[in-house]
Amino acid sequence: MAVNESFVGRTYPPTEPFHVGREAVRDFAAAVGAGSPLHRDLAAAQDAGYRDLVAPPTFAIIPAQRSDAQFVADPDAGVDYSRVVHGEQRFVHHRPIVAGDELRGVLTIDSVRSGGGHTMVTMRTDLLDPDDQPVATSHSTIVIRGEEQA
Amino acid sequence: MRVKSHTEVTVGEELTARTLHVDRATLVHYAGASGDRNVIHWDEQTARAVGLPDVIAHGMWTMGAAIEAVTDWVGDPARVLEYRTRFTRPVVVPHDGGADVEVTAVVTSVDPDTRQSVVELTASSAGQKVLGRCTARVQLD
Numbered sequence: 001m002a003v004n005e006s007f008v009g010r011t012y013p014p015t016e017p018f019h020v021g022r023e024a025v026r027d028f029a030a031a032v033g034a035g036s037p038l039h040r041d042l043a044a045a046q047d048a049g050y051r052d053l054v055a056p057p058t059f060a061i062i063p064a065q066r067s068d069a070q071f072v073a074d075p076d077a078g079v080d081y082s083r084v085v086h087g088e089q090r091f092v093h094h095r096p097i098v099a100g101d102e103l104r105g106v107l108t109i110d111s112v113r114s115g116g117g118h119t120m121v122t123m124r125t126d127l128l129d130p131d132d133q134p135v136a137t138s139h140s141t142i143v144i145r146g147e148e149q150a
Numbered sequence: 151m152r153v154k155s156h157t158e159v160t161v162g163e164e165l166t167a168r169t170l171h172v173d174r175a176t177l178v179h180y181a182g183a184s185g186d187r188n189v190i191h192w193d194e195q196t197a198r199a200v201g202l203p204d205v206i207a208h209g210m211w212t213m214g215a216a217i218e219a220v221t222d223w224v225g226d227p228a229r230v231l232e233y234r235t236r237f238t239r240p241v242v243v244p245h246d247g248g249a250d251v252e253v254t255a256v257v258t259s260v261d262p263d264t265r266q267s268v269v270e271l272t273a274s275s276a277g278q279k280v281l282g283r284c285t286a287r288v289q290l291d
Contacts, residue, residue: 024183027182027183028183028184028214030179030183031176031179031180031182031183031184031211031214032180032211032214032215032218033170033215033218034214034218034221034227035218035222036221036222036226036227038226038227038228039227048226050228054226054227054228056214056217056221056227057214057217057221057227057230057233057286058210058213058214058217058233061184061186061210061214062184062185065184065185065186066185082200085209085237086209086210086237087236087237088234088235088236088237089209089210089213089234089235089237090232090233090234090235091232091233091234092231092232093228093230093231093232096228139234
C-alpha cells in the first residue's frame with residue numbers, strides 16, 4: 001500500500017474546538033514529570049501573570065494528533081497505521097497554552113517523501129484560538145516503514 | 151518563582167543532568183493523559199508481533215519528560231518558544247525494572263537583543279541515543 005501523494009499541499013477545514021481543561025493539564029504534567037507549580041496551582045499561575053494553569057511544552061501534541069488523525073486515519077491517504085513510527089516533532093509556541101483555551105486545528109500536508117523503502121509524511125497543524133489567532137504550530141513527521149522484502 | 155535573566159547565561163553552560171525513570175505504569179499514565187493509546191506502549195505481545203524487542207515508550211513521553219531539564223533551569227515552562235527533536239531509537243521498557251533515560255543539556259546560543267537562548271539536549275537509554283537534533287529555544291528575562 002502506498003501513501004497517496006496527491007494529498008501534498010492539502011489543507012483541511014478547522015477541527016472542532018479542543019477545550020483545554022485544568023485536570024487535563026494537571027494529569028499531563030504528572031505523566032511527563034513536569035514539576036512546575038504553574039501546571040497545577042491556579043494561584044501560582046495567576047501570580048506569574050497567566051490567566052489559568054499553564055500547559056506543559058508538549059501538551060499541544062494532544063490537539064495536534066487529533067488534527068493529524070484526519071489524514072492518518074483517512075482510508076484514501078493509504079497510511080498503514082500498524083507500520084507508523086514517529087520520526088520528528090517540532091512545536092512552535094506563539095503564546096502559552098493555558099486552561100480554558102479553545103483550540104481548533106488546521107491541518108496541512110506539507111510533504112510526502114519516499115526513500116529506502118520507507119515513506120515519510122510531514123504534517124503541520126496550526127492551533128488557532130476562537131479569534132483565529134495562532135497559538136501553537138505542530139510539525140510532525142511520521143515514517144511508514146516499508147514491508148520487509150522476502 | 152524567578153525566571154533566569156539572559157545576563158546570567160553563557161554559551162557552553164551545562165544544565166543539571168538528570169535521569170528519568172520509566173516503567174509500564176508511566177506509559178499507561180502517559181497513554182491516558184495524552185490520548186495516545188497505541189498498544190505497543192503497554193502490551194509486549196503486540197510489541198513483539200510487530201517486530202519490536204519489547205514494549206517501547208511513546209517518543210512523545212520521552213520528549214515531554216526531557217524538557218523538564220530546560221523548564222526547571224529557565225524557571226517557567228511557558229518560556230519554551232520552540233522545541234524540536236528527532237526520534238532516533240525507541241526507549242525499550244521491560245516489565246521488570248523499566249528503563250532509565252539519561253538527559254543532558256547545554257546552552258548553544260544567547261541573543262542579548264531578543265533575550266532568547268537555544269539549549270541542545272541529549273537523551274540516551276541503555277547506552278543509545280534516543281533523541282537526535284533535540285533543541286529548545288527559550289525566552290529569558
